[in-house]
């Protein structure tokens with residue numbers, strides 16, 4: 181009598197389970213790389229931002245100052261030292277940090293102009309402008 185493998189019927193199930201596990205493992209690895217890449221870019225920005233902010237006694241007066249945005253309205257921007265507010269990138273729809281560059285554009289006896297340009301910063305797709313504030317008074 182032919183000896184039947186009692187687990188033969190389970191081979192398909194076993195293979196499917198192993199394949200699923202392998203896919204999860206690959207995706208987790210991909211996600212880890214993506215997060216690491218994202219953190220690296222965020223840290224670069226923190227570094228640049230930190231340098232510029234610490235060197236400027238009067239942010240935006242002589243050269244652009246960069247910040248993460250915590251809140252913004254049509255007149256004011258509240259900044260943060262780390263990622264606070266996020267919005268979806270228009271290209272990939274991933275949530276990414278909202279950042280601002282802030283600078284005085286005109287300084288004259290007739291009036292000053294301060295400008296805050298607010299962007300979504302996507303590690304893959306770069307800066308997407310989402311709002312512009314111009315004011316004769318300080319915005320930040």
Ligand SMILES: [Zn+2]
Pocket residue numbers: 269270271272273274302303304305306
């Ligand atoms: Zn994107």
